[in-house]
Amino acid sequence: MNLITKAPKGTQDLTPEKTRRWQAAEQVLISEARLNGFGEIRTPAFEHTELFQRGMGDVTDVVEKQMYTFEDKGGRSVTLRPEGTAGAVRAMLENGLYNAGYPVKLYYNLPCYRYEKPQAGRMREFRTFGVEVFGAAEPLADAQIIAMAMSAFKRLGLEDVGLQLNSIGCPECRREYHKALKDYFTANKDKLCDTCLSRLDRNPLRILDCKNPECKELAKDAPVITDYLCADCREHFGKVQEYLTALGIEYELDPGLVRGLDYYTRTVFEFPSKSLGFALGGGGRYDGLVEEMGGSPTPGLGFGLGMDRIMLALEEGRVEFPEEDKCEVYIAAMGDKAQVKALALTDTLHRCGITADCDICGRGLKAQMKYAGKIGAKFSMVLGEDELASGMAALKDMSSGETKKVRVGEGFVDDYLTFSTAQDDLSF
CATH class of the missing domain: 3.40.50.800 (Anticodon-binding domain)
Structure with missing residues (x-):
């Protein structure tokens, strides 16, 4: 058989046998979202490029290296969606969803696109299941969406998923923290990769997220954000931990966890899979993002789960799926x-x-x-x-x-x- 072409690198075909399993997993996540009062939103596969540059931060790996950006026939710069949050914020504001009152609770199950080296659980076209909450500033909201994700993992049969937790504070906290980071990394700039050198003045926090082995080793001894939290952020983070403990959810504090996008504030978290050795998803607060997008100051938070990674974890754990409906x-x-x-x-x-x-x-x-x-x-x-x-x-x-x-x-x-x-x- 001489095919004209094959599926592009970093993409995959989901045949009926695979989609049956995907649908079963997705239904669990959708059910969990609906139990918590979330409604589905579907945003375009591409947006104006400035949406992601402005929202995600132009110093991040995603914006600098991984976005599929091109000019359309009208000469406008558009980008295939690399994540779900920025589009959800834009849609919430453009459609006036806030007029029904807060909190606004949205979930989505969307294909996203990033140009990076394909490997297990990391495709160039990948599907993200995510939730976003707007208008809830209380730490109770942080605990609720974390509990929601942990409940979904248990319902899926994934018992080895953990929770890593940190707070990266508010802009006021980070001002002093950025200064301390810059001083530390400047003293060790000969050990930084070229990308991190370019970030030293613009956003030293991004150096903590670098995957270069030398930079990762250097980051181990860098100042930690929790030493620079203001009283309000420290109280917020303490309440989040208190609520998680009350819910019986175990967690591990990781002061080096910063997440890969610039819009995060205060609580950040990830869900590592012990069997696979990488996170199945993560999220956190982004209390300044709605205002950055042109809306009124509005707190926000959410998470994104990698469906490709979840399916790998289900396969690794030999989780049984419902039998296929056969012809009667x-x-x-x-x-x-x-x-x-x-x-x-x-x-x-x-x-x-x-x-x-x-x-x-x-x-x-x-x-x-x-x-x-x-x-x-x-x-x-x-x-x-x-x-x-x-x-x-x-x-x-x-x-x-x-x-x-x-x-x-x-x-x-x-x-x-x-x-x-x-x-x-x-x-x-």
């Missing part, structure tokens, strides 16, 4: 009139919520019955001239071989349900 009834047909009748009967079954199928490939009877076995049909029925003339056909249990005459006109569904229910009772 397969109707084989011989002749044009029988084919039309088979199509009509399958349609009747569908309207009753019963999975059913018939031949659409013009196969012979033997091939049709072979196909019925291949798709795991529970019952089969053959329609031909004799069956059409008599108005009766033999419905066969494919596992036991038992058959029963059923009407092929009015009363067909009733006869099928009577026979199928009796067979289910016999199986016990």
Whole structure:
């Protein structure tokens, strides 16, 4: 087979067997979001580039190195969505969702795009399940969304997911902290990579997020933000920990956790998978982002979970998924009139919520019955001239071989349900 092309590097096809598992996992996350009062939002796959430059910070790896940015035919710079928060903030403001009152609670399940080296759990096209809360400044809100994520992990069967927690303070806290970081890294600038050297004056906090081994080693002895928190931020962070403890949620304090985007303030967190060795997601507060986007000062917080990584974790943990819904009834047909009748009967079954199928490939009877076995049909029925003339056909249990005459006109569904229910009772 000579294909014209293959899927682009860093992307993947999700075939029906895979999507069945993805949908099962997504339904757990959606259920958890709805239990907590969140409504779904769907934002465009691309936005004006300045949305991400302004919101995420032009010193971050995502903005500097990973965004898919291009000019459209009108000469406007647009960018494929690299994360969900900035678009959710824009949509919340543009559509006036705040007019219904706070808090505004939104969730999304969106494909995102980043140009980086593909590896396990890190694709160039990846799907993020995220939640955003606007208008809630209390530490109780921090605890609620963390608890929501931890509950979803447990419902998915992921028992080895931890919680790492930190506070990176408010702009007032960080002013002194940035000065201390700059002094520390300036004294060790000969050990910094070129990217971190360029960040030294612009935003030294981003150096703590560098993946370069030498920079990571140097960051271990850097000043920690928790030593520079103001009284309000320290109280907020203490309350978050108090509420998590009251909820029975274990956590690990990590003073080096800063997250990779500039909009974060105060509480930040990640959910590391012990079996995979990397985080399944994370989030935190962004109390200045709504104002930065042109809205009134409004607190915000949220998290994003990497669906690709969650699916890897489920596979690693050998978590069982619900079985696929298989065909209940397969109707084989011989002749044009029988084919039309088979199509009509399958349609009747569908309207009753019963999975059913018939031949659409013009196969012979033997091939049709072979196909019925291949798709795991529970019952089969053959329609031909004799069956059409008599108005009766033999419905066969494919596992036991038992058959029963059923009407092929009015009363067909009733006869099928009577026979199928009796067979289910016999199986016990």
